[in-house]
Amino acid sequence: MKSLIVKIIVCAVLCLALGTASGFSTIDSITNWYQFLDKPAFNPPNWIFGPVWTLLYLMMGVAVALIWHTPHANQKRALQLFAFQFALNLGWSFLFFNLHVLGIAFVEIIAMLIAIVFTIIEFYKINRKAAIIMIPYLCWVSFASILNLSIWLLNK
Secondary structure (H helix, E strand, O other): OHHHHHHHHHHHHHHHHHHHHHHHOOHHHHHOOHHHOOOOOOOOOHHHHHHHHHHHHHHHHHHHHHHHHOOOOOHHHHHHHHHHHHHHHHHHHHHHHHOOOHHHHHHHHHHHHHHHHHHHHHHHHHOHHHHHHOHHHHHHHHHHHHHHHHHHHHOO
16 A cells, blocks of 8 residues: 555656646746637636646546556556657647647647547556546546637637
C-alpha cells in the first residue's frame, strides 16, 4: 500500500507540474490574443479552465499510478499510450495558444481524443478504476474539441 501512495504522489505531482508549466506558457495569449477571438455562446468563462485542468491532471496522475502499480502484460503499452496522449495534451496548448494555428490544433486534439480512448481501453484491461478515473478527462477533451472547432470556424 505504501508504494502505491508514493506512486500516486509522484505521478500526480508530475502530471500537475507538466500541466501547470504548459498553462503558464499560455497566460500571455489568454490575456491578449484569446480574449479578442469570436467564441461560441457555450464558451466557459476563462476562470473555469484552471480548476478543471488542475483536477484532471491530478486524476490522470492517480490513474497512471494505478497502472504503474499493477503488474500486467499490457502495462508497458498502457504507460506508453498514456505518455503519448499526455504529450499530445501539452502540444495542443502550444499549437492553439502559442502558435495560434486553430485548424492544426483541431486536428491535433482529435488525435489526442483517439489516443485517450485507446489509453482508457488499455487501462481497463489492467485496472478498471484507472480507466474510470480517465473518463472525465475524455469528456472534457471532447468538449474542448467542439470548442476548438467552433472557435476555428468563427475566426477563419
